[in-house]
Amino acid sequence: xxxxxxxxxxxxxxxxxxxxxxxxxxxxxxxxxxxxxxxxxxxxxxxxxxxxxxxxxxxxxxxxxxxxxxxxxxxxxxxxx
Amino acid sequence: xxxxxxxxxxxxxxxxxxxxxxxxxxxxxxxxxxxxxxxxxxxxxxxxxxxxxxxxxxxxxxxxxxxxxxxxxxxxxxxxxxxxxxxxxxxxxxxxxxxxxxxxxxxxxxxxxxxxxxxxxxxxxxxxxxxxxxxxxxxxxxxxxxxxxxxxxxxxxxxxxxxxxxxxxxxxxxxxxxxxxxxxxxxxxxxxxxxxxxxxxxxxxxxxxxxxxxxxxxxxxxxxxxxxxxxxxxxxxxxxxxxxxxxxxxxxxxxxxxxxxxxxxxxxxxxxxxxxxxxxxxxxxxxxxxxxxxxxxxxxxxxxxxxxxxxxxxxxxxxxxxxxxxxxxxxxxxxxxxxxxxxxxxxxxxxxxxxxxxxxxxxxxxx
Numbered sequence: 001x002x003x004x005x006x007x008x009x010x011x012x013x014x015x016x017x018x019x020x021x022x023x024x025x026x027x028x029x030x031x032x033x034x035x036x037x038x039x040x041x042x043x044x045x046x047x048x049x050x051x052x053x054x055x056x057x058x059x060x061x062x063x064x065x066x067x068x069x070x071x072x073x074x075x076x077x078x079x080x081x
Numbered sequence: 082x083x084x085x086x087x088x089x090x091x092x093x094x095x096x097x098x099x100x101x102x103x104x105x106x107x108x109x110x111x112x113x114x115x116x117x118x119x120x121x122x123x124x125x126x127x128x129x130x131x132x133x134x135x136x137x138x139x140x141x142x143x144x145x146x147x148x149x150x151x152x153x154x155x156x157x158x159x160x161x162x163x164x165x166x167x168x169x170x171x172x173x174x175x176x177x178x179x180x181x182x183x184x185x186x187x188x189x190x191x192x193x194x195x196x197x198x199x200x201x202x203x204x205x206x207x208x209x210x211x212x213x214x215x216x217x218x219x220x221x222x223x224x225x226x227x228x229x230x231x232x233x234x235x236x237x238x239x240x241x242x243x244x245x246x247x248x249x250x251x252x253x254x255x256x257x258x259x260x261x262x263x264x265x266x267x268x269x270x271x272x273x274x275x276x277x278x279x280x281x282x283x284x285x286x287x288x289x290x291x292x293x294x295x296x297x298x299x300x301x302x303x304x305x306x307x308x309x310x311x312x313x314x315x316x317x318x319x320x321x322x323x324x325x326x327x328x329x330x331x332x333x334x335x336x337x338x339x340x341x342x343x344x345x346x347x348x349x350x351x352x353x354x355x356x357x358x359x360x361x362x363x364x365x366x367x368x369x370x371x372x373x374x375x376x377x378x379x380x381x382x383x384x385x386x387x388x389x390x391x392x393x394x395x396x397x398x399x400x401x402x403x404x405x406x407x408x409x410x411x412x413x414x415x416x417x418x419x420x421x422x423x424x425x426x427x428x429x430x431x432x433x434x435x436x437x438x439x440x441x442x443x444x445x446x447x448x
């Protein structure tokens with residue numbers, strides 16, 4: 001197994017700290033103790049039998065926030081000159 | 082300068098165009114994580130966009146099997162063989178074929194040792210419950226991505242009162258390795274593509290020193306071709322602007338503070354300790370030991386095994402140590418693809434699916 005490879009999947013069932021997670025059509029058992037807020041229907045990142053983080057669909061927001069930072073850097077560098 | 086337009090769900094081609102609009106200047110960046118090495122090959126840019134723009138992208142030490150000390154592999158292989166009547170050693174699959182100075186877990190298994198592959202630390206608890214007559218010893222390697230799962234496993238073992246499960250801990254933490262790489266004079270890096278899934282756990286803050294103390298930008302990146310291209314674009318852009326920062330370009334999986342629950346478990350179970358990185362050396366506070374409360378689960382203590390704090394690389398004429406530091410590209414090693422192949426690996430970098438050598442071999446003669 002690849003040690004740093006984590007795969008996204010959707011939680012289909014939840015029983016205490018164990019989830020059935022669908023990853024590319026395959027159901028995996030994953031422990032959700034590291035993401036105690038996880039609920040059925042959530043997307044999680046699974047690594048070595050553990051869900052390590054909830055995934056959010058905030059790609060657009062992510063990109064915009066970065067662009068603001070890049071833009072900020074530009075004005076800073078202009079000011080510095 | 083034209084305003085930066087949103088690259089909202091930018092396509093790979095748009096990102097390539099953005100990179101092409103920046104002034105081409107030689108730059109050397111490192112992708113720290115072995116999974117990123119794979120992603121860079123999948124993006125198909127190693128012999129196209131990168132040379133066209135004068136960008137050199139070197140692979141780093143982010144392959145847990147590759148940096149596991151040879152002496153630890155020997156010690157555990159020999160222990161498993163000597164004590165095969167009562168000991169079962171478990172490990173992630175990649176580690177089985179990695180060779181120490183004298184042996185490997187696969188070789189010990191062929192000689193009769195009980196060595197089993199697990200895909201999760203938690204599997205050890207089931208094994209321990211099914212085989213109460215045997216001691217289950219887990220070879221615990223891995224970076225921050227993997228460590229919280231083991232912390233949870235150990236806490237569960239404590240709760241269950243398991244007396245036949247221990248861990249041979251060989252964890253590595255990434256920031257001390259980055260500190261070494263950032264100040265390595267032979268490398269002269271211009272920035273880092275930072276490991277996405279390690280960051281899922283530790284967040285953004287542990288990387289700040291790269292920008293603040295070393296003036297090097299870093300981008301936490303995902304693993305799609307677009308993520309790699311976006312990371313390169315931001316690195317080039319920050320260099321052009323002369324404002325190095327740590328940017329999180331993978332916020333769909335990485336929160337600024339990381340995973341708080343995972344970090345709390347890490348702190349509860351593990352204490353920092355010096356660790357030996359194969360081919361790199363011993364780095365202060367770059368590994369873990371179990372805290373006193375969990376001494377009963379410490380294989381070193383229970384079985385009187387030495388803690389490896391110093392070792393030689395043990396790669397023979399193979400140049401894995403230079404590969405791990407990004408000083409050479411795998412095909413520059415004389416053994417690459419000839420004496421050393423994934424079917425018959427000499428060095429650990431050719432063993433693991435995240436090893437730089439294995440990936441250069443797998444994806445053809447691309448440099």
